[in-house]
Amino acid sequence: MSNRKSKQILFAEAPEGMPDESTFALEEVDIPAPKSGEFIVRNIYMSVDPYMRGRMTTRKSYVPGFQLGKPLEGGAVGQVVESENDKFPEGSYVQSMLGWREMYLTNGEMVTPIDASVAPLSAFLGVLGMPGLTAYAGLNLICQPKEGETLFVSAASGAVGSVVCQLAKAKGVKVIGSAGSDDKIAWLKEEAGVDEAFNYKKTDNITETLGKLAPNGVDMYFDNVGSDHLDAALFHMNDFGRMALCGMIDQYNTTKPPGIHNIIMAVPRRLHIKGFIVSDHFDQLGPFISEVGPMVKSGQLKYEETVLDGVENAPQAFLGLFSGANKGKMLVKLGPDTAA
Ligand SMILES: NC(=O)c1ccc[n+]([C@@H]2O[C@H](COP(=O)([O-])OP(=O)(O)OC[C@H]3O[C@@H](n4cnc5c(N)ncnc54)[C@H](OP(=O)(O)O)[C@@H]3O)[C@@H](O)[C@H]2O)c1
Known part of the structure; x- marks a missing residue:
């Protein structure tokens, strides 16, 4: 040739x-x-x-x-x-x-x-690759969702976030998502089936907005954004809450990252806060494909x-x-x- x-x-x-x-x-x-x-x-x-x-x-x-x-x-x-x-x-x-x-x-x-x-x-x-596996590993291994609990997900309509939201919904969790456009919010509610979603670009105060949508507090936070989203989640975490720190896209291009003000909540609320990298969890690939593959094939999990x-x-x-x-x-x- x-x-x-x-x-x-x-x-x-x-x-x-x-x-x-x-x-x-x-x-x-x-x-x-x-x-x-x-x-x-x-x-x-x-x-x-x-x-x-x-x-x-x-x-x-x-x-x-x-x-x-x-x-x-x-x-x-x-x-x-x-x-x-x-x-x-x-x-x-x-x-x-x-x-x-x-x-x-x-x-x-x-x-x-x-x-x-x-x-x-x-x-x-x-959905069946690295971002999907990230969602699966972070949600199951760190957030450890239980039926009836409340999860907050930032960048909720993205590659990772959209899978987190839907896997959590399938486990009977109340899911609150944030995203940056009304179109994405509509998709989260109408297609991905989340309970509540808000456009953070139209919200003056994310902490206040999250408080209104989660009157009983938040048990789990899946962080894709960092900064004010992370601060808002820290403020509303319930006792023994779990936070999966997946990424902080708000800081990737800044030379002066903002401070986190509410980290003090980790002490009285006895929070479990864990950063993770998907490549440490390639052992989850088999269970991930067995569980999520059929959900994608049947159309239950939208992407x-x-x-x-x-x-x-x-x-x-x-x-x-x-x-x-x-x-x-x-x-x-x-x-x-x-x-x-
Ligand atoms: N730990 C790991 O192993 C691992 C693996 C994969 C991904 N990640 C992390 O997971 C996160 C999501 O990744 P992805 O691949 O699923 O990307 P994605 O969510 O599909 O795309 C990125 C989205 O982030 C949002 N965004 C961008 N800048 C923002 C800002 N300053 N504040 C708030 N939102 C912002 C945008 O959505 P909006 O329109 O909603 O703003 C954008 O569409 C990233 O932080 C990424 O680094 C981590």
Whole structure:
């Protein structure tokens, strides 16, 4: 086969505060023909995720930073288009961390086959992928929901939050969600079935609003936002409440993070507050797929995707996460979905 060409996005410049176009650069590279044991994958969808902002800094983190001048990385699903590797035959579908590029040559290291008959390919990056597993692990292992309790979820309509809300509802929990647009609030109430939801951009005081929606207090908080959402939750936590600190997107692009004022509530309320990272809970993958897979297949668990087209629009998709441009999982489609 003649050489193939692939466009990819490089990490061009480390951002101060909010990343912008100068953070990224587009280049086209040749993909050589595979040698024995190698194969070429054409990516179909790639994921953009808030955690990628953490890989654009020199701050010590749980994943190494992106390398300047090298392609960015992240979850992707694609199809093998040329193969000299029997384990990855031409036509089969795979998942990798080699997103932000249209195509790649690999020997199969860190590439896993996926069964495209189980769910739409895009779902492996969202509801049945890393964000779904994050929701499942954080909710079950840290929040430990019990029927009749109350849960507050921030960024509730997003990839992680929307799954948290619906898994908690399935366990008989009262769910209160916050999100940044009326459209998202309507989806949370009408589709995801949450009990209460509010648009935090239209609320002067999140603590007051949460107090009105949770007159009996909050037993669990799933934090995706931090800052004033976290403070509001701390203020309303009931005795022995549980807080799963999943992410604090409000702070990812700020050079001066705001203080948390209500942490003192952790003492009298005897709160269990735990940060977690999904990669510590890959042992939950089996139970997660067994439990959540059928809920997705039957339509019981609803999910939304916002899909931009073309690798050149991947930076825009990524930046959109910080302005709420996504409803549900933010994805970039890199080529025809042959599994659809
Ligand atoms: N711990 C882990 O292992 C792990 C794994 C995956 C994700 N996470 C974290 O989980 C959170 C959600 O991730 P996701 O992939 O599901 O993203 P997402 O919710 O699908 O997208 C991000 C959403 O955050 C909201 N947002 C952005 N800036 C905000 C701000 N300043 N204040 C309040 N809301 C803001 C926006 O929604 P609105 O329109 O509602 O503002 C945006 O749509 C993130 O904090 C992420 O870092 C953690």
